[in-house]
Amino acid sequence: MNKNFVRKAHRWLGLIFSLTILMSAGSGVIHNVMTRTQAPPPSARPSGQGLNVSQIQMGVAEATAKLPEAAQGVSAVNVRSIGGQPWYQVYLNASRSAQYVSAVDGRVDAAQDEAYAKEIASAFLGGAQVEKTDFLTAFNNEYINIFRILPVYRFDLKDELNTRVYVSTMTGSVTRHTDDGRQFEARIFTNFHKFGFIPNKDVRDFVLTTLTFATCVVSLSGIVLFFMTRPKKRQMP
Known part of the structure; x- marks a missing residue:
């Protein structure tokens, strides 16, 4: 193998794909920052003020x-x-959404799902008044697939931070709590680490795989070059 060819290939490939390495390193920095500035995912906890079973x-x-x-x-x-x-929250084999039947008088009321979600969101935010702004049945740029649970309601708190929470009535808990500052950090991480700026997942996965493979080639060529250019041992007379 030609030593000069390996050296030039390593140099030019390293230059071409250095942006990928820089973005990966940057995402690592942002990830460490996020572990300090963002709270861990909210834990599931019972909602409401307690259940009066005598009712x-x-x-x-x-x-x-x-x-x-x-x-x-x-x-x-x-x-x-x-x-x-x-209320009885009933999941049927014939439907993915919950049905609600009053345990007091047997009334059936589908509107209780949103009312329940609103109570969860308000309790999580210390009793604050919240406004429903969305109902998600699919992941989006903010509520991404790492949060796993669907469907969820989104409720907004009208404060300086634009605080919002995502609520699952299936688990009875807040599945994500964020605001503009936290989302700014999360967006940087997603763009750097996962190339989130590419909207099509298939294209994004192809680009990520190609660039990651290319950085492996650069690293491998550097190892080969090291052994090819290392000084030879001087033989003893």
Whole structure:
């Protein structure tokens, strides 16, 4: 193998793909900054002011019978405190969304899902008034797939930071808490580390794989060049 060719290839490939290495290093710096400036993901915790079980006047079987689709099967039932009243949150085999049946009088009310989400968001933010601004059934640029849970409601707090929280009624918890400052850091990290500025995932994955492979070639050529150019041992007379 020609020593000069390896040296030139290493030099030019290193120059061409140095931007990738710089962006990877930059994302590492931003990641360390984010671990200091951003709180860890919010932990799941029961919502509401507690459940008054003495208010429950209807059993699970009687409540689920109020739902015609229940004949096809029930996958899960939770008891939720919403507006100070106990409600059965029912997941049916025939539907992905939760159904709500009052444990007091058997009323069926789908609007309780949003009301429950709003209570979770408000309790998480210390009782503050929040406004629903979105309902996500797919991930987007802010609520990305690392947060895993869908669907979620987004609620905004009208403050200086533009605080917003994402809420899952399935888990009964806030799945993401962010604001403009935190999102600015997260956007830099996503663009540097994952090339988030490329909207198409297939194209993004192809570019990331190609550039990562190229940096491996640069590193490998440097190792080869080291052994090719190292001084030879002087033989003893």
